[in-house]
Amino acid sequence: MADLVQTLLTALAIGSLYALIALGYTMVYGILKFINFAHSDIVVLGAWISYALAIKLLPMLGLNPHDAETAPPLWVGAAILLAAMLLCGLLGFAIExxxxxxxxxxxxxxxxITAIGVSxxxxxxxQLNYVFGASPQKMPALLPNIDLLRLSLPGGDGYREVVIGLVDVMIFSTSAVLMLVLEYLVYRTKLGTAMRAVSFSTDNASLMGIPVDRVVSFTFVLGSMLAAAAGFLYVMKYPGVNQxxxxxxxxxxxxxxxxxxxxGIGNVRGAVLGGFVIAFVEQFGAFYISSNYRDVYVFALLIIILLVRPTGLLGSPVREKV
Amino acid sequence: MTVTHSAPEIATSQSGPPSPRAGRRTSVWSGLWPLAVGIALAAVLHFVLPRLIGQYYSRIVMDIGIAMIMAVSLNIVNGMTGQFSIGHAGFMTLGGYAAALLTYYGSLSIWGTSLRHGGFLGVGEWMFAVSCLVGGLVAAGAGYVVGLPSLRLRGDYLAIVTLGFGEILRVVLQQTGKVIDDAEALKAAKWSQFFPPPVGGAVGFDGVPKYTDLFWVYTFVTITVVVAYRLKHSSLGRAMISIREDEIASQAMGVNIARNKVLAFVLAAFFAGAAGGLFAHEAGVILSPKDAGFQRSFDYVIMTVLGGRGSITGVMLAAVILTALPEMLRDFEQYRLIMYALLLIIMMLVRPQGLFGIHEVWQLWPGRGPRTAKKKT
Known part of the structure; x- marks a missing residue:
């Protein structure tokens, strides 16, 4: 029981990260019908920009960035998150x-192929020496390392403690807020309607007076900002920033x-669902079967889904026309 | 196969006269002479080249040969059939491991040592050649498995599946056991020690006998190139090219799309596996799981993109350039991949069909204008 709850909590936190990144892939695919291979690199840059900002910013506030015990006030983390999102948004715009x-x-x-090149x-x-360098770094702690809740649950021989950390809660809630904002944007605003129109048919959308180029640019900016947020949250959870x-x-x-x-690629809600499904499969597989093969479960699931339901869980079947 | 020999070459989008080669295919010799010439050349290379340019440069020529096999075989999938596989190094590594497993434990149990046995064309070398072919077959089997879902997947999904294959292979190979390193231990080993096979895990498969030389590399290059060339000019190859040009139209013409795609995959994987066997037995190489990763795959993708989709000589030239260049630019290692990346982007913006497009090198010669393939407008 204790293990189950702990795995569930981890899966929720990781799943919200996957969902944030998946949103960027799915939006670009929905509109331009290609996989933006460079998207994962925006996540990386988001993570590294957060690291670079934190290293520069903390000493200015009189804090030691290598001290894991003292955490800066909450607004520092929020400011770094916003700055990383803005920079990556700009970068996404430029790439597009x-x-x-x-x-x-x-x-x-x-x-x-171009996308692979950009990636x-x-x-x-x-990786260049005067950019971020080719060696891993340790992300300074931006959140106090507190446990919000300790639950005693039956597990193993007796009772075991399940810890809900502040980091996990922040990851989940930040992602949830961002996803709700996106949901509002895509389904409730004029811009979102334009996005969905372009996704449905680029030519018809431009005939209806929708500025397609601007909508595409906006999609890239939006996706890149979400990716940057995911990168930031990822290094909050796992402070070892790899090259x-x-x-x-x-x-x-x-x-x-x-x-x-x-x-279901192209479907915004599907991406969120998929992110959680993947995280659950990965975490539960890792815990209950073997953690060495955690990547294998995910790809096995992909192949099964593609064979059984090629359009994905929430995707609608598309008939190919000549 | 429902495409007949008289089917027009779809790549040209126009029905030209039948290829002038058609009438020459009667004698057995006309099909075999390129092989004979290639193998003879390989033997000449083997005996002459190391004396001319020394061991170091001969090794680069060997690497070029392996890169050629990889690029030409990947070109069957990416160039001729118009699919997009970016997990080719996965097949190579799988074949390499299979071949190395055979020669290593084979020589350990037969001769009691894992060192090379016999001289040029001796018993050891033949065992090595056969195990390269077995590596090719193992990779081809994997190619079949990976190719099957590709029937349902168009271009970009397939790219992900192949990339995923390489990464999964890397993870799985990292879980393998330690290499059993002497004959006594091998005799005492229990069957359970061979599941998963003891191929060294994350540190790599060390101690594989070093059989790879210029002769074997260029013999395999010859076989690969001849097969690819004959394929390109056969009805089967034309069916594959028609899939690249327009899947729906070629289906309407009766081309069995599923079969052809899987066939292209299996064929390409076979040669990649054989190349992996050559790579695994090369001096100075320790085959390790990270060879299956995406970075190596990208090298070969870049070769096919640069050389031209469907141009055999084009990708061979690209393989030469992209293998030799980094050796020249050792000091700029940091910038190598940046250069590749810019090359990819600029190629796509300026010349998306690659340097040679669908032509072979000699077709660009003035006066010998393209006869079998006209430039698409």
Missing amino acids: RFAYKPLRRAPRLNVL LLLQNVG PAHSIWVLLGLKAFVAAVIG
Whole structure:
């Protein structure tokens, strides 16, 4: 029971991260119909920008960034989060403008290859010595390390404690707020209607007077901001910041993409659902079967879903027309 | 196969006269001479080149050969069939492990040592060649398994599945056991020690006998190139090209899309597996799980993109350039991948069909203009 609850809580926190990243994949796919391979690198940059800002900002406040015990006031974390989101939003805008926009009418494979190129570029530029460097760093603690709640639950031989940490709660609640904002934006505002119209049919949307280019740019900015938030939250949970080209980031991005596909790519609510499904499969598989194969479960699930229901859980079937 | 020999070459989008090669396919020799010439050249390379340019540069030539096999075979999937596989290094590593497992434990149990046995074309080398082929078969089996879901997946989903395959393989290989390193221990080993196979886990498979030399590498290059070339000019290859050009139209023409895609995958995986066998037995190489990762796969993807989708000589040239260049630019290692990335982006913006497009190198020669493939407008 105790193990079950603890795994459940971890899955919720991780799942909300996957969901945040998956949203970026799914929005871009919905509108431009290609996988933005560079999306996971925006997550990485979000994480590294947060690290760089924290290292610079904390000494200014008279705090030692390498001291894990004292945490800065809450607004510091919020400011870093916002700054990382803004910078990554700008970056997303620039990538779309210079790499993808000239290829708007090109075959999808070309755009995909370009996206891989952008991804490699971001990884390796980030890895340069005078950018972020090629060695892992430790993220300073921005949140006090307090346990909000300790539950005693039956488990094993007697009772075991289940700890709900502040970090997990913050991850979950921040993601939840961001997702609700996005939900409002996509389904309740004029801009969101425009986004959905472009996703439905680019040509018809532009005939109806929707500025397609601006909507696409906005989508990229939005997706990149969510990715940056995910990157920030990820290094809050796991303070060891790996170098930009480390395969752990690629796996994170891949799993988020799998989440988007499982939920039904192009579907905003599906991405959130997929993120949680993936996290549950991964965490429970890791705990109850073997933690060595946690990545294998996710990809196995992907293949099963693609074989059984290729459009994903919430996707609607599309008929291909000549 | 429902496509007949008289089917027009769809890549050209126009029905030209039948290929002038069609009439020459009668004698057995006409099909085999390129193989014979290639293997003879490989033997010449093997005996002459190390004396001319020394061991270090011969090794780079060997690496170039392996890269050529990888790029040409990946080009069957990515270039000819128009799919997008970015897990080719996964097949290579799988084949490499399978081949190394055979030669290592084979020589350990037969000759009691894992060192190389026999000279040029000796028993050891033949065992090595056969195990490379077995590695190819194992990889081909994996190619079949990975290719199957691809029937339901279009381009970008397939990319993810192949990428996922490479990553899963990497994770699984990391869980393998330690290498059993002497003949006595091997005799005493229980069957349970072979599940999972003892191939060294995360540190890599050390101690594999070093059989790879210029002769074997370029023999395999010859086989790969000849098969790819014959495929490109067969009805099967034309069916694959038609899938690349327009899947729906080619289906309407009776091409069995599913079969052709899987076939392309299996074929490409076979050669990648054989190349992996060569790689695993190369001096100075310790095959390790991270070879299956995406970074190595991207190297080969970049070769096919740069060389031209469907151009065999184009990707061979790209393999030469992209393998030799980093050796020249050792001091700029940090910038190598940045350069690759910019190369990819700029190629897609400026010349998306690759340097040679669908042409072979000699078709670009002035006066020998493309006969079998006209430039698409």
